[in-house]
Amino acid sequence: MVEVKLENLTKIFDKSSVAVDNLNLEIKDKEFLVLLGPSGCGKTTTLRMIAGLEKPTSGNVYIGDKLVNNVAEKDRDVAMVFQTFALFPHMNAFNNIAFPLKMHKYRKEEIKKQVGQVAEMLKISRLLDRSPGQLSGGEAQRVAVGRALVTKPKVFLLDEPLANLDAKLRVHTRVELKKLQKDIGITTIYVTHDQAEAMTMADRVAVMHEGKLRQLGTPSDLYDHPADLFVAGFIGSPAMNFMDCALEKRNLLVSAHFALEIPRDFAKEIEEHATTSEVILGVRPQDISLNGEETLNSVSAEVYAIEPLGSETIVDLILGEKIIKVVMPPTYHANAGEKVWMTFKMDRIHILDKKTEKTIA
Amino acid sequence: MFISSLKTPPEIMSRNIQWFPPNPQWGNFVKAFSFMRPSLARALLNSTIVTVSSVGLMLLASSLTGFALAKYKFRGNRIVFLYIISTMMIPSFVTLIPFYLIVNWLRWIDTYWPLIIPGAVSAYSVFLFRQYIITIPDQVLDAARLCGCSEFGLYWRIILPLSKPVLAALGLVNAVWVWNDLLVPMVMIHNRDLYTVQLALAGLWDIHGQLSDLNLVMACTTLATLPLIIVTIIVSKHLIKGWTGLSYAKR
Numbered sequence: 001m002v003e004v005k006l007e008n009l010t011k012i013f014d015k016s017s018v019a020v021d022n023l024n025l026e027i028k029d030k031e032f033l034v035l036l037g038p039s040g041c042g043k044t045t046t047l048r049m050i051a052g053l054e055k056p057t058s059g060n061v062y063i064g065d066k067l068v069n070n071v072a073e074k075d076r077d078v079a080m081v082f083q084t085f086a087l088f089p090h091m092n093a094f095n096n097i098a099f100p101l102k103m104h105k106y107r108k109e110e111i112k113k114q115v116g117q118v119a120e121m122l123k124i125s126r127l128l129d130r131s132p133g134q135l136s137g138g139e140a141q142r143v144a145v146g147r148a149l150v151t152k153p154k155v156f157l158l159d160e161p162l163a164n165l166d167a168k169l170r171v172h173t174r175v176e177l178k179k180l181q182k183d184i185g186i187t188t189i190y191v192t193h194d195q196a197e198a199m200t201m202a203d204r205v206a207v208m209h210e211g212k213l214r215q216l217g218t219p220s221d222l223y224d225h226p227a228d229l230f231v232a233g234f235i236g237s238p239a240m241n242f243m244d245c246a247l248e249k250r251n252l253l254v255s256a257h258f259a260l261e262i263p264r265d266f267a268k269e270i271e272e273h274a275t276t277s278e279v280i281l282g283v284r285p286q287d288i289s290l291n292g293e294e295t296l297n298s299v300s301a302e303v304y305a306i307e308p309l310g311s312e313t314i315v316d317l318i319l320g321e322k323i324i325k326v327v328m329p330p331t332y333h334a335n336a337g338e339k340v341w342m343t344f345k346m347d348r349i350h351i352l353d354k355k356t357e358k359t360i361a
Numbered sequence: 362m363f364i365s366s367l368k369t370p371p372e373i374m375s376r377n378i379q380w381f382p383p384n385p386q387w388g389n390f391v392k393a394f395s396f397m398r399p400s401l402a403r404a405l406l407n408s409t410i411v412t413v414s415s416v417g418l419m420l421l422a423s424s425l426t427g428f429a430l431a432k433y434k435f436r437g438n439r440i441v442f443l444y445i446i447s448t449m450m451i452p453s454f455v456t457l458i459p460f461y462l463i464v465n466w467l468r469w470i471d472t473y474w475p476l477i478i479p480g481a482v483s484a485y486s487v488f489l490f491r492q493y494i495i496t497i498p499d500q501v502l503d504a505a506r507l508c509g510c511s512e513f514g515l516y517w518r519i520i521l522p523l524s525k526p527v528l529a530a531l532g533l534v535n536a537v538w539v540w541n542d543l544l545v546p547m548v549m550i551h552n553r554d555l556y557t558v559q560l561a562l563a564g565l566w567d568i569h570g571q572l573s574d575l576n577l578v579m580a581c582t583t584l585a586t587l588p589l590i591i592v593t594i595i596v597s598k599h600l601i602k603g604w605t606g607l608s609y610a611k612r
Binding site: 026048051052053073076079080082083084086088089090099100101104143147151258 | 497500501503504505506507508509516519522523525585
């Protein structure tokens, strides 16, 4: 049972720049947890503190019930794969993978056996005598994973391991990594800024922003029930559309450009929980449909541009000064400047408090 | 120089320039060994001891210092670095007399030490090592740490092997410098048995009054140069990398 627990973890660089702010997080045994956030949100710093490469300013790190704040990185039984892979350029792949075993004074035959097993598992047996310079990005990545896993660590840390791979390979590798993690059943913490990686690989995702944990949940939790404006805008592609408006009368959302009737229970939530009547309406591009003529409870807008992607078409509309993105089937066609009417899937809309930026409904 | 060492004295003085003597006097090289005082063999040994230990110490000290300055954060890192760099601005002649006084106070006159120790500290080498090591990504070192490598292990197993081009380039340049140095040995060494090759060559004038046996002088000089040429050939592979691409690159 290897759980990782972070307790009030804080890291402040140079006395003023707060990288990680009072982070509390529990990673379960054998779980694949993704730390997701834009660059500079503190996710890599968090990972480095778990690895022991960075000392927390305050707070505690537990690995499997044991407080490891003062345990040296090499005694924590964690392994890490770096964004640049960080292979040792003067050693061939075999020696790279064997390096941690040599450091732990394994016998020669034992090293050979263990490296062989890991290489077999990662399908890199034929690459073992190549130097890092002769490996492609994907191969180097697998050697780096091999080097991390060869000592059978308790916790597996990955810092944007796919960022240096080309797009096609990335999609392939994330499936492989996920499968590998399930096969060996190792507690894994994975850092990325790519929400697609997070959504596809994670058991749970921890969204971070400005050093703080914004939301922790399963990928579908985050997508369907984002906790606040940041998470709502960060998860999903294209990003969720936001429209400022206010609740008027019983269940009418009104802005300068539209008046929209919303279900009564949403209105009730706003009345009960909003700090003011000012709210933000959030609708995912996938939850809007377009019509050539006005329909019941629709909002009119002007077509700004069309982005055909083959599998779908993204339609950019102008509503006031805002661009609203709508995902339509690939057969959809409209001309720029044309007037269209949007209908929202009412059970899929999100209402956020404008002042606190928290989700109300 | 090499061709002259194969000639007879009259052939050297002759106005008819001969590119290669009809009767090459290979025996000159044998005679050369007993031509000097101390013997050429002894002088070569002295120079080798001094050069190898001086350069060895220099590479060790500079790479360690460079590693610390490049990869560790500590208070005063920049100041120490600037201080080391600033010593490059002082010409060595200015410090010669104080240097002699210190050596005398240490009772190091007529020992190898004044020829070895000063060369072991080189601001330029520290600078070069630091600039090179700074280009080795931190992630590589972090990866080694997580593999269970100690801090000295980082230096020994990662930094040094990756610094081969710098080691070769600095090693050679400093070896040439120490090997060819005449001034310091001349000031510090009076005992003929401790003469370095350069000092012994310069001393030929004293022994022979006038340099009548120029062919033997040339033979001595050739033999004195030979070790450096051999070392250059051995390290030349790394040398070019050392001077041209002074940064760690994916290899």
